[in-house]
Amino acid sequence: MTFKWTTEAKAxxxxxxxxxxxxxxxxxxxxxxxSAITGLLNRDKELAAIGFARxxxxxxxxxxxxxxxxxxxxxxxxxxxxxxxxxxxxxFPQAMVTQRIVSHNVPLLVEDWLKLNGGPRRFERGVxxxxxxxxxxxxxxxxxxxxxxxxKWKIVRGPGRPKTGTWADVMAVVDEIRxxxxxxxxxxxxxx
Numbered sequence: 001m002t003f004k005w006t007t008e009a010k011a012x013x014x015x016x017x018x019x020x021x022x023x024x025x026x027x028x029x030x031x032x033x034x035s036a037i038t039g040l041l042n043r044d045k046e047l048a049a050i051g052f053a054r055x056x057x058x059x060x061x062x063x064x065x066x067x068x069x070x071x072x073x074x075x076x077x078x079x080x081x082x083x084x085x086x087x088x089x090x091x092f093p094q095a096m097v098t099q100r101i102v103s104h105n106v107p108l109l110v111e112d113w114l115k116l117n118g119g120p121r122r123f124e125r126g127v128x129x130x131x132x133x134x135x136x137x138x139x140x141x142x143x144x145x146x147x148x149x150x151x152k153w154k155i156v157r158g159p160g161r162p163k164t165g166t167w168a169d170v171m172a173v174v175d176e177i178r179x180x181x182x183x184x185x186x187x188x189x190x191x192x
Contacts, residue, residue, distance in 0.1 A: 003030075003032050003036060005040060009030060010040070010044065010047065012026075012029070012030060013026055013030070013037065013040060013047060014046070014047055014050055016029065017047065017050040017051065017052065017053075018050060020053035022034075022052065023035075023037040023038050023041075023052065024037075117188045118188070121184055121188070122184055123184055124183070129171065129186055131147075131167075134170065134171070134174055137174065137177075138155075138170075138173065138174065138177075141177055142157070142158070143155065143156065143157050143173065144156040144162075145170055146162075148164070151166065151167070152164050152165065152166065153165055153166065153167060153169065153170050155169065155170060155173060171186055171187065172187070174186065175187050
């Protein structure tokens with residue numbers, strides 16, 4: 001059953017709005033829901049012009065002033081003071097930046113790279129770091145690898161608890177096995 005808004009009921013709503021009651025208080029007085037009161041104000045322009053008495057800023061399109069000019073000025077002044085304080089924050093010193101000398105001398109660049117990385121890296125045909133291929137490679141050597149949530153991997157080497165780590169930890173195991181088999185590891189090794 002819907003509530004019929006009579007002129008007497010609308011007059012009660014108008015009186016209660018002028019008194020500063022909330023929609024819930026007016027609804028309780030008329031035995032209707034809070035939403036019925038707000039819906040009435042959305043449909044009736046005269047009641048909407050009265051509006052609800054709220055503390056703070058206006059949310060009804062500016063029909064009723066909520067903040068005085070002095071309060072606005074005080075708020076702007078407080079905001080500008082806060083901005084000035086924020087700009088006066090002492091910055092941490094920047095970390096030392098290492099300078100790099102860029103050279104277009106290709107033989108010199110190759111020589112430097114070989115010195116840093118221990119020589120050219122050569123891989124056998126078909127070698128890849130694809131997840132499924134790496135897992136199969138480890139399974140063939142008796143090591144089980146299973147992915148978990150959060151980017152973690154379980155590495156199981158025989159009996160005992162599995163070791164949990166990142167994909168970099170899995171690749172470290174692969175490199176360890178490749179080195180023991182006399183193959184080139186995937187990660188660069190610095191020999192210098």
